[in-house]
Amino acid sequence: MGDRANVVIKETYQEKTNYVFLYTHWRGYSLPHLVQAALQRRCRWSDGAYLTRIIFDGMTDGEQGGELGFGIWPSICDNEHKLIVVDPEELRIGFTGNPTWEARASATGVPREMIGYLRWRRSEADTYKDPSPEDVKSWWTFEEYCTLTEEEIRKAYE
Numbered sequence: 001m002g003d004r005a006n007v008v009i010k011e012t013y014q015e016k017t018n019y020v021f022l023y024t025h026w027r028g029y030s031l032p033h034l035v036q037a038a039l040q041r042r043c044r045w046s047d048g049a050y051l052t053r054i055i056f057d058g059m060t061d062g063e064q065g066g067e068l069g070f071g072i073w074p075s076i077c078d079n080e081h082k083l084i085v086v087d088p089e090e091l092r093i094g095f096t097g098n099p100t101w102e103a104r105a106s107a108t109g110v111p112r113e114m115i116g117y118l119r120w121r122r123s124e125a126d127t128y129k130d131p132s133p134e135d136v137k138s139w140w141t142f143e144e145y146c147t148l149t150e151e152e153i154r155k156a157y158e
Contacts, residue, residue: 003028005081007035007055008133011048012089019133022056023077025069032153034058035084035093040146048088055086082157085133093145094136095156 005028009020024031038058044050060070071077082095
């Protein structure tokens with residue numbers, strides 16, 4: 001089935017907010033720790049383009065050059081976990097709410113066991129709302145996030 005998750009990089013250009021979604025098909029559970037490791041390098045925190053590449057390099061470690069398992073897109077890809085939202089301009093990171101397979105199945109009428117095999121698009125169901133980067137309730141500074149324990153991250157990400 002996979003372990004799908006997304007990191008969202010937020011940037012504002014000419015007063016317009018944009019997002020880049022970094023997708024993993026197999027590393028969703030470990031994604032917040034991979035992002036923490038990338039931030040712990042303490043490189044290019046306020047440079048969104050470079051920080052995005054540093055995070056994606058960490059996500060894809062050992063898998064570069066392959067055609068499966070990872071992606072970059074301007075909107076949410078398949079997702080089973082909270083979104084990890086990275087805001088380089090404010091030097092902060094936060095998690096959104098978690099979409100559930102049950103909510104997707106209910107909204108689309110597709111049997112729950114088949115949802116993971118379908119490419120999800122927002123237009124498929126007006127009654128289901130994917131989590132948005134705007135849904136982050138609490139933030140950590142990059143420095144705070146770098147010092148969180150594995151247990152603290154796990155509890156926040158569940």
